[in-house]
Amino acid sequence: MPAICAQNIVRSFQNGESEIRALDDISFEIDNGEFTVVLGPSGAGKTTLLNIIGGMDSPTSGHLLVSGTDIASLNKRELTEYRRNSVGFVFQFYNLMANLTAKENVELAVEMCKDAYSPEEMLKKVGLGERMNNFPAQLSGGEQQRVSIARALAKNPSIILCDEPTGALDYQTGKAVLKLLHDMCREQKKSVIIVTHNAALKDMADKVIHIKNGHAEWIEKIENPKPIEEIEW
Amino acid sequence: MSAYIKNIFRSIKHNLGKLISLTFIAIIGIAFVAGLGTLSSTIEASYSASFHDHKVADLTIKSTNVSGFTEKEISQIEETEGVSVVSALTSVDLALTLPDMDEVVNTRLYVIPDDPMDITTLDLVDGARPDEPFEIMVERHNESLTAHEVGDTIHVTYPLEIFGQQIPITFNLTVSGIVGNPLILLKTGEPMLTNPDETLNDIIYITESSFPSFISSLYGAIPKTDVYVRVTINDSSTLTFAESDYSYYSHHYLDRVNEVKERVNELGIEAEVLTLEQNASYMTLGGYCDKIDVIALIFPLFFILVVALVVLTTMVRTVDEERPQIACMKSLGMSDKKIVMKYVFMALSATLIAAGVGLAIGLPVLPSVIYPAFSTLLYSPEMVWILSPVAGIIAALGIILVSVIVTVYVVLKQLKERPASLLLPKAPKAGHKTWIEKIKIIWNHLSFKYKSCLRNIFRYKTHLIMTIISVAGSTALVFAGLGLVDIANALEGGNYATLKDTIGPIATVVVVFALLLTVFVVYNLTNMNIGERERELATLKVLGYKDHEVTMYIYREIFIMAVMGIIIGLGLGCLLIWFLTYYLEFGALSDVQWWNYIGSALLVVAFIFIVDALLTPKILKIDMTGSLKSVE
Numbered sequence: 001m002p003a004i005c006a007q008n009i010v011r012s013f014q015n016g017e018s019e020i021r022a023l024d025d026i027s028f029e030i031d032n033g034e035f036t037v038v039l040g041p042s043g044a045g046k047t048t049l050l051n052i053i054g055g056m057d058s059p060t061s062g063h064l065l066v067s068g069t070d071i072a073s074l075n076k077r078e079l080t081e082y083r084r085n086s087v088g089f090v091f092q093f094y095n096l097m098a099n100l101t102a103k104e105n106v107e108l109a110v111e112m113c114k115d116a117y118s119p120e121e122m123l124k125k126v127g128l129g130e131r132m133n134n135f136p137a138q139l140s141g142g143e144q145q146r147v148s149i150a151r152a153l154a155k156n157p158s159i160i161l162c163d164e165p166t167g168a169l170d171y172q173t174g175k176a177v178l179k180l181l182h183d184m185c186r187e188q189k190k191s192v193i194i195v196t197h198n199a200a201l202k203d204m205a206d207k208v209i210h211i212k213n214g215h216a217e218w219i220e221k222i223e224n225p226k227p228i229e230e231i232e233w
Numbered sequence: 234m235s236a237y238i239k240n241i242f243r244s245i246k247h248n249l250g251k252l253i254s255l256t257f258i259a260i261i262g263i264a265f266v267a268g269l270g271t272l273s274s275t276i277e278a279s280y281s282a283s284f285h286d287h288k289v290a291d292l293t294i295k296s297t298n299v300s301g302f303t304e305k306e307i308s309q310i311e312e313t314e315g316v317s318v319v320s321a322l323t324s325v326d327l328a329l330t331l332p333d334m335d336e337v338v339n340t341r342l343y344v345i346p347d348d349p350m351d352i353t354t355l356d357l358v359d360g361a362r363p364d365e366p367f368e369i370m371v372e373r374h375n376e377s378l379t380a381h382e383v384g385d386t387i388h389v390t391y392p393l394e395i396f397g398q399q400i401p402i403t404f405n406l407t408v409s410g411i412v413g414n415p416l417i418l419l420k421t422g423e424p425m426l427t428n429p430d431e432t433l434n435d436i437i438y439i440t441e442s443s444f445p446s447f448i449s450s451l452y453g454a455i456p457k458t459d460v461y462v463r464v465t466i467n468d469s470s471t472l473t474f475a476e477s478d479y480s481y482y483s484h485h486y487l488d489r490v491n492e493v494k495e496r497v498n499e500l501g502i503e504a505e506v507l508t509l510e511q512n513a514s515y516m517t518l519g520g521y522c523d524k525i526d527v528i529a530l531i532f533p534l535f536f537i538l539v540v541a542l543v544v545l546t547t548m549v550r551t552v553d554e555e556r557p558q559i560a561c562m563k564s565l566g567m568s569d570k571k572i573v574m575k576y577v578f579m580a581l582s583a584t585l586i587a588a589g590v591g592l593a594i595g596l597p598v599l600p601s602v603i604y605p606a607f608s609t610l611l612y613s614p615e616m617v618w619i620l621s622p623v624a625g626i627i628a629a630l631g632i633i634l635v636s637v638i639v640t641v642y643v644v645l646k647q648l649k650e651r652p653a654s655l656l657l658p659k660a661p662k663a664g665h666k667t668w669i670e671k672i673k674i675i676w677n678h679l680s681f682k683y684k685s686c687l688r689n690i691f692r693y694k695t696h697l698i699m700t701i702i703s704v705a706g707s708t709a710l711v712f713a714g715l716g717l718v719d720i721a722n723a724l725e726g727g728n729y730a731t732l733k734d735t736i737g738p739i740a741t742v743v744v745v746f747a748l749l750l751t752v753f754v755v756y757n758l759t760n761m762n763i764g765e766r767e768r769e770l771a772t773l774k775v776l777g778y779k780d781h782e783v784t785m786y787i788y789r790e791i792f793i794m795a796v797m798g799i800i801i802g803l804g805l806g807c808l809l810i811w812f813l814t815y816y817l818e819f820g821a822l823s824d825v826q827w828w829n830y831i832g833s834a835l836l837v838v839a840f841i842f843i844v845d846a847l848l849t850p851k852i853l854k855i856d857m858t859g860s861l862k863s864v865e
Binding site: 047051054056057077080081082083084085087089091093095096097098099100104107108109111112135151 | 780858
């Protein structure tokens with residue numbers, strides 16, 4: 001059984017008289033432990049797709065099976081439960097709580113999960129063992145993104161969703177963060193979905209979903225992903 | 234219309250809800266202070282008008298000689314400078330024993346001229362003046378004076394001295410009329426002159442011609458014991474009260490009367506000269522007016538503080554929400570002064586309207602609500618409303634001034650930022666460790682939720698201070714309001730019935746006002762807090778926090794701050810009660826029931842719950858996806 005199975009997902013928004021289809025009949029499958037890149041220009045519907053997979057939004061029609069459960073049919077409360085236990089998020093702007101230290105930010109997410117990892121262990125793994133008690137304002141952008149990766153992983157979710165995770169970082173830092181994501185996911189056998197407009201990232205993926213105008217134009221399976229060190233953009 | 238003016242009106246329209254509530258709070262404050270400030274003048278004016286209409290004696294001269302005043306002495310008094318009218322009569326306070334009973338009836342007997350007097354005129358409440366021997370009039374009843382009806386017979390036994398022997402003789406007197414003496418108003422009873430600890434049970438008026446003639450023949454002419462004197466106050470004693478323009482409680486009146494009193498004393502007559510200051514009704518009223526004036530002096534200070542807080546939070550919030558607009562105006566080159574003026578105009582229009590409406594409502598309404606309560610203590614004349622707007626105007630000016638100052642301060646603070654940074658939404662404040670974390674024993678035992686909560690509380694210090702001040706202020710006012718009722722209830726004797734009735738409505742207004750303050754300030758502060766931390770809340774939602782966990786993230790902080798405010802507020806409330814009881818010269822803090830401490834705290838908490846309920850939809854509506862996209 002695939003980890004994620006999207007079937008004919010449509011997400012439309014009402015704009016006065018007219019209807020805008022952000023996602024127009026999109027279908028794909030993602031296997032367990034697969035590193036997937038969703039690629040497409042701005043406005044193609046990437047973020048809408050990520051929101052739906054992440055349980056922040058529901059499709060207008062279609063099915064989205066995650067570990068066998070159709071999350072398109074979940075109500076608000078069930079979606080909260082789903083976000084809590086099954087999904088880890090990594091955002092472009094990190095979205096850390098400014099008044100919590102790195103460790104506390106991870107604790108915040110872990111506190112309510114069932115099979116979570118120790119926040120301290122996880123922060124050591126992302127290389128922030130020494131900076132655990134620092135506040136976000138005292139950390140660099142790359143460090144903040146590592147905290148957010150640690151936060152996502154510590155929950156021990158089945159899916160990790162990343163929205164332009166390198167978008168706010170410089171080149172070298174961006175690469176380091178991607179490598180970390182990649183390595184951690186391989187190690188912990190997580191399905192990772194990265195949403196980006198940076199086409200260079202596709203070379204490191206197991207699978208690439210090309211999105212345009214709300215359609216999955218082309219689903220590309222990459223047999224031999226390149227190590228991140230060899231990717232350039 | 235210029236774009237600048239249009240912009241102001243658009244802003245007013247956009248913030249109408251806020252401005253109306255602000256105006257509303259200011260109206261209550263100003264109306265209350267204005268009404269309270271005019272209450273004592275209205276009471277004094279109403280009774281002064283009655284004293285004036287009844288031509289009450291300014292001086293009552295009581296002879297200390299057994300045989301009363303001589304004709305010569307009376308004319309001496311009449312010729313004294315400042316004396317306009319005199320009238321001589323007889324009065325005596327007696328402790329009479331009822332036949333075959335041990336009971337003592339304290340009776341005052343007046344022997345008055347046959348024609349109605351032109352000093353201290355009596356109101357004929359029922360029946361007619363006596364025209365037969367043994368007919369009398371009696372004073373209307375009160376708690377101590379017996380209630381008689383026209384036609385009743387009163388038996389008076391008096392030991393007459395006949396040929397050197399005391400022979401008790403019973404007179405059967407018939408009540409022909411009931412009268413009201415303008416200087417006997419206390420419903421609790423009139424003290425005896427011979428023994429002020431005792432109150433009178435009967436006041437009997439006998440006209441000279443209905444006085445049993447055989448007594449007159451035994452004693453000769455009845456001695457004149459009293460001389461009533463009216464004093465020329467303004468050379469205008471013929472004017473009506475409104476024209477004569479003096480209050481019986483004014484220094485002018487009292488000085489003038491005492492001047493004449495001195496002159497009478499200098500005549501060297503064997504007599505005691507009494508002014509209204511020795512009249513129980515007059516003094517009781519004056520005492521209440523003084524107490525009301527104290528309340529009217531203390532509360533406005535609190536009210537101005539409260540309205541200042543409301544204006545402060547409203548303007549901080551408005552200016553915060555209009556950051557992009559302010560940035561835009563500034564980047565277009567508009568002067569700081571002009572930008573400040575926009576918000577000053579908004580604050581000014583709200584408080585000016587509040588001043589007008591507040592004065593217009595408070596000045597007439599509050600006295601007419603509270604004045605009738607006085608009729609439970611005294612026979613009250615019709616209310617004469619008097620415009621005494623000083624307290625109200627001072628409160629209104631105070632509120633207007635404070636509002637303008639606060640607004641200028643808030644806007645100038647915002648304008649200090651460069652336009653470029655103003656264009657960005659306000660950055661959330663950086664986190665840092667708080668002093669509590671140094672106390673490891675406490676900090677290490679706190680759950681994660683409370684650690685984060687405490688850090689947030691100290692992160693937004695201005696919110697913390699404003700919340701604590703307003704919650705403390707309103708707790709203190711609620712406590713003082715409820716406490717005053719307790720104190721009034723604890724007072725002994727019916728003498729304080731009026732005080733209870735007066736304090737009831739005042740306490741209600743204070744308590745309602747205080748609770749409105751809580752709702753208002755806490756709503757504004759929480760609203761701003763939610764606005765500033767939208768991203769944090771969205772993050773929590775994304776992480777899978779449930780609705781009640783997200784709302785509790787905000788509410789936990791409010792509750793902790795509120796608890797601090799309530800504790801401080803109860804302390805302040807005790808201080809306020811102590812202050813009030815000290816200056817009002819009645820009751821004590823210990824009269825406040827224990828449950829009032831808990832009750833006022835719970836009341837404030839209940840209203841904070843209401844605010845939370847009002848704001849819950851706003852928290853739940855925060856859009857996870859939208860809020861997370863915004864720039865850092």
